[in-house]
Amino acid sequence: MRQILVTSALPYANGHIHLGHLVEYIQTDIWVRFQRLVGNRCVFVCADDTHGTAISIRAKQEGRSEEAVIADMKAAHERDFAGFSVSFDNYGSTNSPSNRALCNELWQKIRAAGLVVEKSVTQLFDPVAKQFLADRYVRGNCPKCGAPDQYGDSCDKCGAAYSPTDLTNPVSALSGATPELQSSPHWFINTEQMHDFLATWTRSGALHEDVANWLAGAFLAEPLRDWDVSRPAPYFGFEIPDAPGNYWYVWFDAPIGYMASTKDWCDRVGEKFDDWWRSDQTEIHHFIGKDITYFHTLFWPVMLKAAGFTLPKAVHIHGFLTVNGEKMSKSKGTFIRAATYLQSGLDPHYLRYFYASKLTPKLDNLDLGLEDFVAKVNGDLVGKVVNLASRTAKFVRETGLAAVYPDDGGLFAEAAAEGTAIAEAYEACDYNQAMRRIMALADRANKFVDERAPWTLKKDPSKAAELQQVCTVALNLFRQLVVYLAPVMPRLAEQTGELLSSPIGSWNETQQPLVGTAVNEYKHLLSRVDMKQVEAMVEASRESAPSNEPAASTPAAGGAGTWNDDRSALDAEPLVADRITIDQFTAVDLRVARVIEAKEVPEAKKLLQLTLLLGGDEKRNVFAGIKAAYKPEDLVGRLVVMVANLEPRQMKFGLSEGMVTAAGPGGPEVFLLGVDSGAKPGQRVH
């Protein structure tokens, strides 16, 4: 029996769980349930990731404490996970006493190992908010192209990367004050000392070959840079004991949260922590998304190694979720929260099955095609698997299963033998292959029922024994499939246990037929999905109507009159605290303009070239970064709002004489400002 500790990445306490997150939790939970089913000791822990600047800012905006914010989010996360049958043994928080204690312990050991170095860092400091500013909380003019209101790390307009101290006219997004340069001590972990260890560990089999190759090329080919793990006060996190006024950076304490959650579980159930994190007997498996690969494959192993803990046996990395082949989109309604799915009435296990049918050990993105989803659930689960019980159970309602397992031509034995390959596929996270094999078995079982036609036997009382035999075989083949599917469809396994009067609790039950038990009345085990349910869920997730349609015509799931507007957009671009005068506003000459020409700029990735008419022959040539969101032909003729007195800017493709106004985060999600009908080109916006 193996002893296995499994983690999923800690969701950040600043947002709700959505279908993208669920890829990971479902992938992990299936693996965990599989391990338990085959008889391994498998403990699954997770926690909320609670620290960092984003939480503080949100708390401030909402006028309550950080603790209050994270408590609410934790409760919401746990509800969502429970709704999708994610079977954590413990769900903790990085803001816990156990995590603080473990952070201290690791820190001391990493220091003792000689890996900690102190260096002075010069950063922008907000004199009003009295804190240092992370890159994204500094806005200013791009040092390269001069574009206004850019983040401190890179420019949306020209893509230039720079440091926040390079911005011209920098402004704090927190207070609107002009930040000042200020130095402060920071503590770093010198990962370069562990270079050789990492070179070996990344090739130890813990990582997919592609990942090891990427690390070798992108990081390990040259000396590793020191990793800055401290932040000066104020910061929502744990204060570093031997560096008062400084806090551990969220990515230092977050992975330690895996350990803290394990510790909490140990304390609760009477286990020893060292058996799980300081033991050769325990395999540690992390499941993560590819976006956080290097934290888990470089820094984390270094921390564990330096502090003398067990290294991960494997880090399983998955890709991102797309919906209908595209990035999840709030405007298209494909940014679907876990809670919205649950409220829609769709069975959460359907999503588990769908993800399982798509998941492989590769890092590829996974697409949730909504039509595909409906077809798979209805075709595979209802049409093939559950159909076996549905078409035979009632014939043995009175007799129960035969006392001796009849001759089935070797079907059960063949399917039992297939168990090895299915188990290997689960173990390797190749659920796609496991599902394919299971469905192939379902096909064979349905064929058997078709050939033996129990409905014909039913008509001839002298064939009652044969009828019972045929149904005993069919129901055993069904039950075998359900056991194979149990890691994915735990609820179905329970229901099947009730139907056949014998609970399912072990993988071994696929190897031995069930005989002589009572068969209870058949009730639908799963119901078909109607595309309309899915469409309703998408509608409930849609945040802003794509056209001028009033939002009120599409009430959200919460009922009429609710608009379901969360604050995610605000969080992405915090309100500017700095007030302006009316004069400053009127300095911006906003005008209604008609797009009279729009064309592609072939060499440009993001730009369209627009000719805007302000009336008469007053025209402006404007380059707009909206190529991913609009087609030129859809723009010609429409009215937009432009900044008419913006300093003209020489761009690679020509002179840009203004700017069209739009909302949205960028890329395909750009929404041009329009005006209500009646407005005329040239009119000023007041």
Next chain:
RNA sequence: GGGCCAGUAGCUCAGUCGGUUAGAGCAGGGCACUCAUAAUGCCUUGGUCGGGGGUUCGAGUCCCUCCUGGCCUACCA
């Protein structure tokens, strides 16, 4: 610009070490069945394996090159 990955049927994808006539599921077409949730079974249409070149007795598979898409990285506006 540099690097990495991918491209196989309408869709989603298998395809081992280079080895027979390139497979599956879904979708499409036909037939059967009527127990089952319009479920199931049988038959069937559909591919220049992104293009081109090369190595080889033999290439979806190996090499070169080009095209397309994605990711990483650098730069330009």
